[in-house]
Structure formats: structure tokens, C-alpha cells
Amino acid sequence: EREQPAREGAPVPASPATRRRARELGVDLRQVEPGGPHGRVTNEDVQRAAQK
Amino acid sequence: MPRTEIDLQQTISYLSILDEEGNADEELVPDLDDDTLHRLFRVMLLSRRFDERLLQLQRQGRLGTFAPVKGQEAAQIGAMAPLRRTDWFVPSFRETAAALWRDTPLSGLLLYNAGFNEGGLPPEGNNDLPIAIPVATQVPHAVGLGYAARAQGKDDVAIVFFGDGATSEGDFHEAINFSGVFSTPTIFLCQNNQWAISVPREKQTHSRTLAQKAIAYGIPGIQVDGNDVLAVYAATVEAVERARAGEGPTFIECITYRLSLHTTADDPSRYRSEEEVQTWERKEPLIRFRRYLESRGLLSDQEVERLEQEIKEEIEQAWQEAQVQMENPDPSVMFEHIYADPPDYLQAQRAAFQKEIGGG
Amino acid sequence: MPRTEIDLQQTISYLSILDEEGNADEELVPDLDDDTLHRLFRVMLLSRRFDERLLQLQRQGRLGTFAPVKGQEAAQIGAMAPLRRTDWFVPSFRETAAALWRDTPLSGLLLYNAGFNEGGLPPEGNNDLPIAIPVATQVPHAVGLGYAARAQGKDDVAIVFFGDGATSEGDFHEAINFSGVFSTPTIFLCQNNQWAISVPREKQTHSRTLAQKAIAYGIPGIQVDGNDVLAVYAATVEAVERARAGEGPTFIECITYRLSLHTTADDPSRYRSEEEVQTWERKEPLIRFRRYLESRGLLSDQEVERLEQEIKEEIEQAWQEAQVQMENPDPSVMFEHIYADPPDYLQAQRAAFQKEIGGG
Amino acid sequence: MAKLTMAKALNLALAQEMERDESVCVMGEDVGRDGGVFRITEGLIDRFGDVRVMDTPLAESAIVGVGIGMAVAGLKPICEIQFSGFSYMGIDQLESHAARMRWRSRGRWSVPMVVRAPYGGGVRALEHHSESKEVYYAHTPGLKMVIPSGPRNARALLVSAIRDPDPVVFFEPKAVYRAFREEVPDEEETLPLGKARIVREGGDITLVAYGSMLRPTLEAAEQLAGEGVEPEVIDLLTISPLDDEMIAASVRKNGRVVVVHEAQRSFGAGAEIFARLIEKAFWYLEAPMERVTGYDVIVPFFAREKAYLPDAGRIVRAAHRALL
Amino acid sequence: MAKLTMAKALNLALAQEMERDESVCVMGEDVGRDGGVFRITEGLIDRFGDVRVMDTPLAESAIVGVGIGMAVAGLKPICEIQFSGFSYMGIDQLESHAARMRWRSRGRWSVPMVVRAPYGGGVRALEHHSESKEVYYAHTPGLKMVIPSGPRNARALLVSAIRDPDPVVFFEPKAVYRAFREEVPDEEETLPLGKARIVREGGDITLVAYGSMLRPTLEAAEQLAGEGVEPEVIDLLTISPLDDEMIAASVRKNGRVVVVHEAQRSFGAGAEIFARLIEKAFWYLEAPMERVTGYDVIVPFFAREKAYLPDAGRIVRAAHRALL
Ligand SMILES: Cc1ncc(C[n+]2csc(CCOP(=O)(O)OP(=O)(O)O)c2C)c(N)n1
Ligand SMILES: Cc1ncc(C[n+]2csc(CCOP(=O)(O)OP(=O)(O)O)c2C)c(N)n1
Numbered sequence A: 001e002r003e004q005p006a007r008e009g010a011p012v013p014a015s016p017a018t019r020r021r022a023r024e025l026g027v028d029l030r031q032v033e034p035g036g037p038h039g040r041v042t043n044e045d046v047q048r049a050a051q052k
Numbered sequence B, C: 001m002p003r004t005e006i007d008l009q010q011t012i013s014y015l016s017i018l019d020e021e022g023n024a025d026e027e028l029v030p031d032l033d034d035d036t037l038h039r040l041f042r043v044m045l046l047s048r049r050f051d052e053r054l055l056q057l058q059r060q061g062r063l064g065t066f067a068p069v070k071g072q073e074a075a076q077i078g079a080m081a082p083l084r085r086t087d088w089f090v091p092s093f094r095e096t097a098a099a100l101w102r103d104t105p106l107s108g109l110l111l112y113n114a115g116f117n118e119g120g121l122p123p124e125g126n127n128d129l130p131i132a133i134p135v136a137t138q139v140p141h142a143v144g145l146g147y148a149a150r151a152q153g154k155d156d157v158a159i160v161f162f163g164d165g166a167t168s169e170g171d172f173h174e175a176i177n178f179s180g181v182f183s184t185p186t187i188f189l190c191q192n193n194q195w196a197i198s199v200p201r202e203k204q205t206h207s208r209t210l211a212q213k214a215i216a217y218g219i220p221g222i223q224v225d226g227n228d229v230l231a232v233y234a235a236t237v238e239a240v241e242r243a244r245a246g247e248g249p250t251f252i253e254c255i256t257y258r259l260s261l262h263t264t265a266d267d268p269s270r271y272r273s274e275e276e277v278q279t280w281e282r283k284e285p286l287i288r289f290r291r292y293l294e295s296r297g298l299l300s301d302q303e304v305e306r307l308e309q310e311i312k313e314e315i316e317q318a319w320q321e322a323q324v325q326m327e328n329p330d331p332s333v334m335f336e337h338i339y340a341d342p343p344d345y346l347q348a349q350r351a352a353f354q355k356e357i358g359g360g
Numbered sequence D, E: 001m002a003k004l005t006m007a008k009a010l011n012l013a014l015a016q017e018m019e020r021d022e023s024v025c026v027m028g029e030d031v032g033r034d035g036g037v038f039r040i041t042e043g044l045i046d047r048f049g050d051v052r053v054m055d056t057p058l059a060e061s062a063i064v065g066v067g068i069g070m071a072v073a074g075l076k077p078i079c080e081i082q083f084s085g086f087s088y089m090g091i092d093q094l095e096s097h098a099a100r101m102r103w104r105s106r107g108r109w110s111v112p113m114v115v116r117a118p119y120g121g122g123v124r125a126l127e128h129h130s131e132s133k134e135v136y137y138a139h140t141p142g143l144k145m146v147i148p149s150g151p152r153n154a155r156a157l158l159v160s161a162i163r164d165p166d167p168v169v170f171f172e173p174k175a176v177y178r179a180f181r182e183e184v185p186d187e188e189e190t191l192p193l194g195k196a197r198i199v200r201e202g203g204d205i206t207l208v209a210y211g212s213m214l215r216p217t218l219e220a221a222e223q224l225a226g227e228g229v230e231p232e233v234i235d236l237l238t239i240s241p242l243d244d245e246m247i248a249a250s251v252r253k254n255g256r257v258v259v260v261h262e263a264q265r266s267f268g269a270g271a272e273i274f275a276r277l278i279e280k281a282f283w284y285l286e287a288p289m290e291r292v293t294g295y296d297v298i299v300p301f302f303a304r305e306k307a308y309l310p311d312a313g314r315i316v317r318a319a320h321r322a323l324l
């Protein structure tokens, strides 16, 4: 795992399950504040973003 | 004590009945009725002409690579003829002549050579295995088939064909050794056509004959003039009788010659001389057998002409039939017969495939 | 023409020099100096006692499964003795006696039997291959080694050991055939100990002898009394001389007997009789050779006693050494020597492994 | 019912099938008089004779090749290869003919044969006697690859394999042959090939194993349960065809998975399981899939066998990583 | 520089290595006088003689086994197996000895051998002549498995394989042997084993291929580019050891990947690539990974060959799915 700054087009690090939840909740991962290691967006991050 | 020679209790003999000129040693001519003699010639001629037609079609790009059998007609047909339909025929990849004796439809062989799996279907009612390409790997199959026949209380035998090159493979060795131990009714018919692609017989093995390899297994071995259909027939009859009587296997080395190229992808001029081929052309099997039959009043020029015409039409008819079957090859045929019952994942792949070729 | 017998131009002989009572055919006794005769006996005795100690240790659970060599000491040591250090020794899995002739450290053999990869290191300066377990697969290696020696302008030979069971394998066949074709300086030393686990010699193959299998390859074959170290030596000397002179391979069948079990995981009472074993015990190699040496004034009871003591200490010493090396086996040794240069992924696995065993 | 070892359970399967169907025969090195080096075929030659129970010469390619001929002629040969590490000598006959005969002959001929061999490590055996190359056979269309884990399923799967109309390669975990006993019904029992089974249910993480690796995986499951994690344990039973639906359903539920096999890691069966899960459960993966496997080394001589083989500790640690 | 076919490029590699190092020899069926059925060894016997260029008897296990002996003694044999479908007869010698000799002898002996064979379909060949079982060798520790894609890299990789101190199995895509020419330097050139190469850069999706599948993959890349998608194409070159770092770096960047191989799908090399990506790029996967492969059937006789082999259309459709 390596640190990398988010690039235009590069994937936001997240598990496939998190991506599915984001899609289901209408959340754009690129707009979510990542709370996991290495800039990873977690399920909790998505949940939080959806509730806003 | 001084060295003592071990008595091996077996010898290897050479058998020849019909010489190159078509003169037969009458005492040795096997018991064959006129119809069978005629059929032997007809099928040898059919094989020869079919081979020529296949070569033509391959050069035109209508058929794929195949292995011509020119020169080996007597060695194959003479060996196939003593067998019953229920006896097992285990070919390698060059046994077209033997297959024709077994009434294998020409259209099926054409389909096979045109790259259609449908061409692999053995003729109904025959105990024929399909063409086997990895050299010598079919030899153990004939041992198992023979073993099974005896276990099932049948007196069927199994004949397996293979070349000189095949005798160098481990499967050849393991199979014949099994056969010797279990005394299976298997006839090991070696088509020594002097070449294995570009490797001449002398470089394949250091034994003077191939027949003597039988001594390694404690089974009878005999060498015959493979271009002499009567000798091949006689030796095979003996082997078949021994096998049916429960006396086990026999190894028959047929000395013959591959008059054509190894396969249509081969260029023999790279490794053998035209003189050698000419020398063997003079010994080829059809000429001498025709002369013999003529001397017996069983064949005439007109009869041969008639046969040629009949054969030509038969081949053309088969080619027409094959071409009909070759139109619109349903590619999903490739999913058939992988298992008796296709598992789910394979059915899913077939469905996905069908969707893709349907348009996406 | 009538069948003609083919002259095979070779025969298979049987050689015996020293009979069961220890009487030698003086005309045939090979040229061996006293030191070598003495060493032959010493190593045979060392092998016998080491075998017994290994069995003891295995029954105590200190060593794993191994293949005892009891009864085959003459067949192995007689065959190994004519070779130089630079000649190649290609064992199967039972050649402990031959390995001891080659001064293989006992501690290494003990380590191997205790399941340590370190025990596989061949002795320095020897052209010895490690133990080969898949039956007959080592036979082609000796063909390649011999071929290379000649290609490199050396006169080294290669001797390969294998059993009666091994002669049924395809690799045996393919290898010897290669050797015959390329005339490699390879000695094929068959230890016919009458059994392949529970399969007796007669069920392994239908040939009366194993030596006659040489005829299949057009190479010389000889059968010898494998419990007669002088006959084995003499036959091997001949084979070595032929090979060194560029005259190619020889097949030597040593008639011997596996006096012990197949491996320590075997129970011979299930498939052979005690009477048979007793019959062969009477023919075993050490007794007759001892008598012969005594008759030559080269051995006495006191000398044998001294040897026994020396050997006992040598074995104990080796066992002590081995046990020291067996303490604290570094498990990461399993990552060594997979490749000359360990690729990244393997180094990563080794690091991860080291971390796991470190504690987490 | 009786409590049988796997060795005895396999013997029961063989004996009952040979009794039921006289075309069934057994062939291999030392299978007759000796009853097989692991005694799996014990007693069969006395019961069924030496035509149906063949002590063969030492020749694996012929054991398979002659078996193929016997099968084509209508027998049902069960070929024993003494150790899976010697099966490679027969792989050409399996790939080139056993797997193809039905297809090549357009269904005219078939090869209802079983090739069985003890596989895997854990019994302090010699080199080549602890191998686990099931992938060679799983990657070969026309074959099936089956690996039981205990006495009862071994018996049931072997019966199904014998009755299967196509060639089945049957690897028996030698470390389990006599490791424990289990109730095995006297009356015949089969299990369908190609179906895995859930050995332990749980909603937190899926552990997939087969063969001798089932036991350390169940041990690991116990440890995890003690930590408050509920693992679901799946025993594959058949490697090919793979029951990817059962595994995928479990992973879709749990989101986290550890696959365990003693075979070397790279290009091992675990990779294909991962691939199927990508194809069928991708959107439910919460964490990277883990595989606990043999290292990419040659199986070491037995003094280091334990270090090579996956154990409960390694599986638990992998589960912890998957639960992050 | 000259524009060479792959066949000629391989021939160049062999000739130059044999010139440079007299321990290098060539052995196999019809490799001498005939120059090999694909003429890869053409001219070598005239230049180097029949001790270094051996026309062997018809026996694959011995070709490998005798080669092992030659290698242990210090020669560098390049064993030709006439078609990869016949290599299974030699796999026991490869797994049991070539792969193990260094390890078994604790580094005393080694087997610097190359076993090369034409592999794959696409040339309307007979049964068994279009096989692609690279996984058998990739799953065998101690071996390396290399598959070039074009003339230049074939030459460079073969030189490296010959110089490699360990056994290398070298599969040559026969469909590419004479399919096109490429500039190949006269002076010697090598490529490191175990390193893939990026053939085309792109930021939208990663396409991984090898051997004869590179061409349809590049065709697919062209089509995708025409649709406004920028594919990155990686040519593996070596299957084992796999350059997972290069593939993972690309997938971490692109998030979407299609793997292409003609080998059967299940337990194929694509599965291991998926597994490595799970291990190294999991968090960057934006869609299920796709694999475009041969079906899990026996390679059909050539009339249906095109339907079996992956083509640009199938690859494009898989890319579309991965881009959803
Ligand atoms: C195991 C194997 N290796 C290589 C080949 C390629 N090949 C096809 S035929 C042939 C020569 C066979 O020689 P022989 O046994 O004498 O039969 P012939 O071609 O002369 O009929 C070879 C090498 C093959 N089919 N199978
Ligand atoms: C290819 C292979 N198959 C099976 C075995 C198991 N096995 C080990 S030794 C042996 C019998 C070998 O008999 P033989 O060649 O006579 O040698 P011996 O044990 O008598 O020395 C068998 C079957 C093996 N090691 N290799």
C-alpha cells in the first residue's frame, strides 16, 4: 500500500463494498472525507456523507 | 564358473511371401477366398487414390494438415483384414488404409481433415478408436481393451498400430510390458516405414530390428515384408489366433516405407534422397499384388480401370457430402461432449458464448 | 520364401566367480590388490551395520522412513568400486552401500533420513547425484552425464543404479534407447533384488531375464550373480573400459535379494515367505566374501572383530554429529536454493515467514 | 453405523462398489496382495480375485493408459497411483486421452475411470511423498478433481466418483487417513461431485478449505469464535467443478474471506477461488481476500514440514487481517 | 538491424548463443537435419555439428531427462519439445528433477536448461497442436515460465533464458512465428526474466495479455481509443515469476482491468493475476476484474478455432463491462 495524492481519474481508495454502498446512497466518493488509512474512504465515511 | 550363455528360448524370424515382382511362395500363401483377395486390392487402391485426393485438396487449402499413407497400404490392410468388427482397432494418426478396410466413411475422414470434430465419430458397429496423435500413447489403450475383453469372457482381440518412432516412447514400453505380464490379446503392429519425420530408422534406435524388442517383454516377435499384403495377413492371422486362444500378445514389425511426406507440412527433400524413394517405389505394395492377382486371373486391366472409375466417383461423392456438412459450422459444437452432463459453469459459458456470437 | 531366423548378433551371458561357499573360479578373479579387497569387505560390513543402526533409530522414532540395503552390498559396492571419483554416480533411493564406497559422510545420510535437506549435499569432490526417489527417473540423467563427458573431451563414465521394478518404467526405456543411439559411456546397473515392494520379479515383466532387455536397444547385456562382489566388479570393469574407450553403454543385471523390508513402512510378511528369505540369506554376499578373504589370508576373526568395533564407533560418532546438526532446525532453510537468485516474491514470502515465526 | 478412519471408509466404498457392479476393478502398484501401501485396497483381492484387482508392473503412464482402454471397453477401472507426486508420469494419458475420449469420439466412447492417489504432507514422508498439485488436474477440461476431508465424505465422494461417467482424479489427504474416526453409515451413501458443504455457519468471515486443511481451519474457527468472531467454514470437497455459488453466497453475506490450501501459493486453487469471487461477489468484498497456503518453495524434507504447512495460527492471523 | 519474423529472431538468438558459449547445445526431434518442424533451429547443425545439435529419438521424457544430466555436467541444453501439447510427457522430469536439482543438492548441482515449445492455436493445426497449459509450469517452484509476444522480445528473452542459471520453460506463440516482422538488432540483446512491459500507456483501463494474445489486445485497445477510452496495455513476457508490481501499479492508477489468455479460463494464469491484484491493488478496484480466455472446453478442431480463441471483439466487450 502506498500513499498517493488523489489524481483526476485515479480511483479513490475504497473497498468494492464501500463503492456499492456509495452508489446505493447516491454518494460521490470523490466528495467524501476519507477516514481510513492511506486516504481510504470507509463505510462509515460514506454513511456520514450520506447523512449530510 | 565361466560365463554361460543364457538360452532366451525365443527367436525372431522374417516372413515374406509375395516378392516385388508379384511371385508368391505358394506354400505360404494364406487361405483367402477370391472375394477377399479382390477386396484387399480394392481397398488398397481406394486408399491410394483417396490419399492423392486428400493431398490435392490440402494443397488447394480446402483441407488441413494430414499424414499421407502412401506406401503402407499392404502393411495396414493386410493387418486389419483378419480382424472381426468387434475386435478393437486402435490407430495412430496414419492408419487411413486400415480405417478404409473398416468401412470408415470417406466423408468422415474428409470432415476430420477439414478440422471438424464431427469427423471423429467412429463408424457405427465398429470397435474403432478415433485417431490418436501423441505418438505411442494409444498403445496402452489396446492393452486395456484386450484385458477387458478377456475379463468380460469375450474372445475379441485388439490391434494397435504405431510407427518406428513410436518404439522409442516410454508408453510403448510400459504398454507391451503390461501386455506380456497379463497376457492380453493384443497385437502390436509396428509400421516401420523407415522414418519418423526426418529421423531415419537407424537413428531412432540401435537395435538391428524393431521386432527383437519383443524379447525384452518375453513375447513373440516377427518381422515381415510390410509391402507384402499376404505376409502381413499371414503373420497377423497367427497373432490373432494366438490371442483368441488366450496365448497372449504378439509383436509384428512390418518393413515398409513412407513413400510420401510425413505430413503435408513436411519437406522430405531436406533429409532424404529421391533415389531412396525410387528404390522403395519399386517395392511398393500395389504393383506386386496387382501382378499376383492378375497371375491368378482375379484382375484384369479392364477390371482395374473399372475400379479406378468407381473409386473416383466414390471419393467425389464423399467430398460433396463433406462440403455440405462443412457449411455453417455451428461453433457451439465445441461445448459438446466435454462431460456426459455439462456442469453449470460450462452451460453458463455456452450461453454467454451463444449471446456473444448472436451479436453481443 | 520360408521364414528365416534373424541373427541378432548378440547373446546374453551369466557370470559368477565366487560361489556361496566362498570358493572362487581363479581364472575369473579380477585383478584386485589386497588393500582394495580389504576395503571392499570393510565397506560391505559398514553398510550392513549402518543399515541395522538406521533401522533401530527408525523404530525408535528418531529417523523417518528409509530403504534398507541389506543383501545388496556386493551388487552395489562391486559396481561402484571400479569407478573414479570423477565418474558419475547416479543412485536411486537404496544405494547406501554404493554411497559409502564413495565416502559419503554417515552423518549426512543420517541427516537425510531425519528429514533434513542439509543431508542432501553430495560429498565434496565427488561427482555424485543426490538420492532419486521417483523410480527410474534418474536413468536418463546418467545418459546425459555420459554424453556431456564425451562432448567435453573427458573419459569419465556414468553409472546409474535402479531396481527390477524400474525396468517397467518408460524412463528406463527411453533413456537406454538414447544411450544406444548416442553411444554414451553409461553403465546401467540393475539391482534385481527380486521384489518391487510386494510385486515379485515374475509379475514385473514376462521376460525370463532383465539382462535380455538390452537386446531391445542393441547394447551389450550381461547377467551376474549380484551377491558375488567379484563378479559384479569384473562385469563392471569391462563395462567401464568399454565406455571409456568410446564403445558405449552396457546393461548389467545383478541377481541379488532384498533381505530386509522394502522400506521401514513395509510389512513383507504380507507377501513373501520366511523360507524364501532364509534361502537367500544363505546366498548373501558378506559371508561368502569373508570366507574367500579368510582363505586368502586377508581376514581373520580378530580382524573382523576389530572392524566391527571400529565401525560401531564410526557410526556412533556420526550419529552424535548428526544430532548436533539436528537441534534447532532453522525452518527458513526451506527457502534456500529454489533458484540461484531468489526472485522478489520469494524473498517477500521468506520475510513474511520469518516475521510469523518471530511471533506474529 | 461404525466409526471408521478415512482409510477404512475408502475401503468400504471400494468393496461395496465392487460388490454392486462387477465392471468395477482396481489396479495399481501393490494394491492386490499387499492391499496397497496405505491398505486402502485391503482384502479386495481375496474377495474379488486377481482379474478385478490387479497388481501392476511399476509404470504409472500404463496404469492410466491401460485403464483408459479398459474403461472404453466397458469396465470401470479405479487406478491407484501410489503417491500423487508420481501422478505426473500419467498426466499425459489423462490430459491427452482420458479427458478427451468422449469428446473426440463424439460421445461414442467414454472413460468412466477414477485415478486415486494419496496427496499432501503432514506424515513425515520422503521427498515427493507430500505433494499437492491438484491444479494440474483442475486446469484440465474433461477431468474432475475431487478432494475429501474426512472419512464419511471420502466414502460418499469415492462412490460418486466411481459412478461418474467421466474421469475423476481423486486426491486423498494422507494426513487424514488414520488421523481420526467418524461415523460412516453401513448402507451406501453418495455425495454429489461439484458441491461444497458448509461445515460451520457464521456471519463475520468465510473460511474456505479442503482436504487436510479442513482441520486446522476448524481449529482456527474455534479460536476466532473464542475472540467473538463468527466464522463460516466451507469445505470444498470438489476442486473442479468448483461450487463457486456456495462460496459466493457466503462471501456476499460476510464480505471477508480466507482461503486455505497446502499447495504452493502461486497459481494454486486459491487464485481461482479469488477469481470466481471477483466474478460473483465483487461488490460485497469489504477487505482484501486472504490466502493461507504453502510457500512458493519445493515442499521441504519433513524436518521442516510443519513450518511449510498452513496451521491454525497462520489462518487466524490471516482472518485478523481480513477483518481489519 | 534487420526486420525478422519471430522464427528468424529465435534462430538468431540460438545461433549467437551457441557461438558465444560452446556449452550451449540444442536437442530434440527433427531439430538437426530438418532444422526443426518450424525451422527455428535451421542451419545450426551445419554450423555447430551434430554433437551440439542432436536429432533425438522420439521420446520427450528422455529429451528432458537426458538434458538434465547434460546440464548437471556443465552443458547448457536447449531442449525442443515439438509442440507444447507433447510436453506433458516430460513434466515429471521437469517437476521431479529439473526444478529440484539445485535445491536437492544444496546448490552443488544445477540445471541451466531451457525447454522450448511452440504453444497456442491460430494456425489451423491438428488436435493437441494448439495447447496452452502454461499454468502446469507456472505452478511448479524451481521452474520459470516465459512467453514472448513478438520477434524482438522473443530473441531477447530466449537469450536471457539460455543464460539463466535455472530451468526455464519457454513457450513460443506459433501463431506469431511468421505473422509479422519487426526490427531486431544484430548485436546481442537481452530482456530480464520476470519483468513485464507496458506496450501502450493509458489512464482509463488496464489490459494485460501475453503471447499471441497481445495482438488482439492491441487491436481492442485501438478500438477503445476510437471510442475515447485510453487503455494501458501490459505484455507479461514472463508468467512466472509474475511482474505483479507493474500490473498492480497500472491497476492502482486505472482501477479497471481485463486479462486476456487463450488458455482455458478456470485455474488459468488470469486467476493468479487477479489474486495478485487483490493482494496489491484491492482498494483501487472500481469494477470487477474481467478475464477474456479460452472456454473451459478442449481446444476444438481447427474449423472452430476462431470461435474458441479470444479476439478483439470479446476483449472490447469485456472492457466495456469493466468500465461500467
Ligand atoms: C509425443 C509426440 N511427440 C511428437 C509428435 C510429433 N510427431 C508427429 S508424427 C511424428 C513422427 C512419428 O514417427 P513414427 O512413429 O515412425 O510414425 P510415422 O509418422 O512414420 O507414421 C512426430 C515426431 C507427436 N505427435 N507426439
Ligand atoms: C514413479 C514411482 N512410482 C512409485 C514409487 C513408490 N515406490 C518406491 S520404491 C518402489 C519399488 C521399486 O522397486 P525396484 O525398482 O525393484 O527397487 P527396489 O525397491 O527393489 O530397490 C515403489 C513402487 C516411486 N518411488 N516412484
Ligand SMILES: [Mg+2]
Pocket (backbone or CB within 6 Å): B170, B171, C170, C171, D061, D089, E061, E089
Ligand atoms: Mg513416460
Ligand SMILES: [Mg+2]
Pocket (backbone or CB within 6 Å): B163, B164, B165, B191, B192, B193, B194, B195, B196, B197
Ligand atoms: Mg515411421
Ligand SMILES: [Mg+2]
Pocket (backbone or CB within 6 Å): C163, C164, C165, C191, C192, C193, C194, C195, C196, C197
Ligand atoms: Mg527391486
